[in-house]
Amino acid sequence: MQTAYPHIVRTEGTCGGRPRIDGSRIEVRHIAELLRQGSDVIDIAAAYPHIQPVQIYAALAYYFDNKTEIDDFIEAERLAWEEGYAAEQQRRKQAMQEAI
Numbered sequence: 507m508q509t510a511y512p513h514i515v516r517t518e519g520t521c522g523g524r525p526r527i528d529g530s531r532i533e534v535r536h537i538a539e540l541l542r543q544g545s546d547v548i549d550i551a552a553a554y555p556h557i558q559p560v561q562i563y564a565a566l567a568y569y570f571d572n573k574t575e576i577d578d579f580i581e582a583e584r585l586a587w588e589e590g591y592a593a594e595q596q597r598r599k600q601a602m603q604e605a606i
Contacts, residue, residue, distance in 0.1 A: 513564035524579055525568055527561045535579045537565040
């Protein structure tokens with residue numbers, strides 16, 4: 507039996523098909539990351555004033571019901587950022603060496 511999340515959608519071609527708040531590009535992982543950083547629903551609503559608290563609660567419910575999936579998205583994004591950062595640092599180092 508699959509649980510429905512009335513405010514959460516997955517759309518092929520939008521946000522990579524990852525779960526997001528309906529009517530926005532705010533992914534469940536974004537809400538989960540804020541929660542993991544210590545934010546509460548009031549803080550999250552202040553960060554995203556165009557979404558309603560009920561949508562935030564739906565995203566949190568989805569997260570807790572699908573924690574492994576969302577944590578995997580968060581980890582993949584972190585690794586991609588680190589790889590991009592390392593590549594940029596290497597590019598800058600090489601440019602500095604060539605300028606000398």
